[in-house]
Amino acid sequence: MDFDPVVLARIQFAFTITFHIIFPSFTIGLSAWIATLLVVGQRTGDPRYPRLAQFWTKIFAVSFALGVVSGIVLSYQFGTNWSRFSVVVGNVLGPLLGYEVLTAFFLEASFLGIMLFGLGRVPRTLHTASAVIVAIGTAISAFWILSANSWMQTPTGHVMIDGIAHPQDWWAIVFNPSFPYRLAHMLAAAYLTTAFVVLAVGARWILADRHGEEARLMVKMAVGMIAVLAPLQLFIGDQHGLNTLEHQPTKVAAMEAHWERGPADFHIFAWPDQKAETNRFAISIPRAGSMILTHSWDGVVPGLKDVPPEDRPPVPNVFFAFRIMLAIGFAMIFLGLAGAVLWWRGGLFTTGWFLKTVSYTWWFGFVAVIAGWIVAESGRQPWIATGILRTADAASPVPGGSVAATLALFVLVYGVVFSMGIYFINRLLAKGLAGPSGEPPRSGTPLRPQSAAREAGREFLGS
Structure with missing residues (x-):
């Protein structure tokens, strides 16, 4: 049987990006939600806010891990399935993706541990600040990823030399014509997703x-966010449409x-x-x-x-x-x-x-x-x-059978890993706000300080 490697490579990338985009779109909004809860809780002293923040941090930890795993696979596909794409536009997109790692990913990695493990172990102000920084890091990550993808939509600031794109004006590359609209549209979508x-x-x-x-x-907080942001998203989408x-x-x-x-x-x-x-x-x-x-x-x-x-x-x-x-x-x-x-x-x-x-x-x-x-x-x-x-000219000279085999493997592995991850998230959501004894306490009863990740791990092992 003959396999078209370009079609299969497109299907493979579409399959992995569909899985991947679910989790960043959720964690961008979820990190902002957790940070908001911790900031308000620290300012008001109301125990409901840190209580909810601890609960949603468990969900964030699992979602963030699934997003990282699926994102790594995508980056490898640039070299395995789309090597010609990497050759032609790598001078432009390589640095943009590198900036995402140097700024957003390092920022998230530096403070994620404090956010997940710091409750009761570091000063409350530091714990809250770490959640805010992680939320900022996820937004910065969206900034660079959307900049790179928007340049592919509306490329500017480059010159073509022997069929290879070379950067000429980095300001024009980063802030290409569609980027501001697409960034605003995506961030609003992420916050609405979480809401x-x-x-x-x-x-x-x-x-x-x-x-x-x-x-x-x-x-109340979700309705307030949706009532403001959903109509605003309509306006952002209209402006994005005019730009498109x-x-x-x-x-x-x-x-x-x-x-x-x-x-x-x-x-x-x-x-x-x-x-x-x-x-x-x-x-x-x-x-x-x-x-x-x-x-x-x-x-x-x-x-x-x-x-x-x-x-x-x-x-x-x-x-x-x-x-x-x-x-x-x-x-x-x-x-x-x-x-x-x-x-x-x-x-x-x-x-x-x-x-x-x-x-x-x-x-x-x-x-x-x-x-x-x-x-x-x-x-x-x-x-x-x-x-x-063109997409047809960007694919690697890889046999169609090899792409088909890896696609089948991805479907199998993703089906198992992500099914377990989503099942685990559902278990955490169904469990609700568990107290020290593992039973749902009365509203307003503060939780014993403990790591959200440790509690989530115990729940997973016990499931």
Whole structure:
């Protein structure tokens, strides 16, 4: 059987990045949540905040470890499956990824141990400061990773010499045209991802009549974050879309399944037929696409037919992924505003339909992030670095059978490792706020100072 090494290498990278992106998008927001709890707890003296911080630190420890493991695999694939990509753009992307290690990863590694093991062993101020620094480190990591990926989307600040990209202006490279919008969009998505997990857990505790004070605190803080950040994310996404229209018009045309240049309808649903260059079963709002993309009823939107078929991305992938992200985004806005209204009216903790609904929305952020990355990465095709290198020309001269074998191995190993990790996280969430005896204490009872990692390890061994 003949295997296409390029297709298999793309599937392998897509598989590993899908697993990987789940955990950084969660830990970026979770580290900020833990730091906020510790800072507020230290300022107010309220024992609920450090109590919750200790609980969520266990979840962070497992998620962070899974994110590191999956991220290491991705870096190796640059050399094994995409060596030509490394040769052509390595002069630019290599330093950017190196800066991420020298700044963010070293910062996280230096203070992560204090955050995980320092409770009761170091001064409380140092423990809180370590959590804040870890949160800053995760945001810095996102800064460099998004800078590198955005340069691949909208490359600037380089010169091509003998087919190799050489850096010329590092400011232009780091702060390339799409980077500020993509960084803001990703950070907001990460914080929303964590907020919905916290909201779901808090709602389930309230419905189960567990940890009443802490559960209500979690729901209030999560609703406050979502009510502000979800509408803001809509604005950020709009600005990001306008930037994409300017610099990557073909991607926008694929997002909207818009074939002919001119005013664009917004397709609520359609089935893009790439061979026939048309949409099947379209349910559309006339001219709404122009209003969204150009803020004008008669705004002209580039079409997919503006470029040859070989320069078009896979339209169905981009089109449907964008609508999944959009649908979840509007659901987030609705639930955030509904929660804010219920809070204002005093019914946030007693409205059954709201608590039951949000208790099942923990997955919102994760699916939206994955859908967003499908839009970003598939929409860039057939370029791996826009205008510089095509994906088909970036692969290593590796036999397809070898890539297929490693892909099968990845599926097996990831299936086992990540299933265990997610199972362990679920066990920690189900256990709740355990006290010294291992039983859920009354709300407000302070925990005995102990390492979150040690407690999590005992729970894992006991499971």
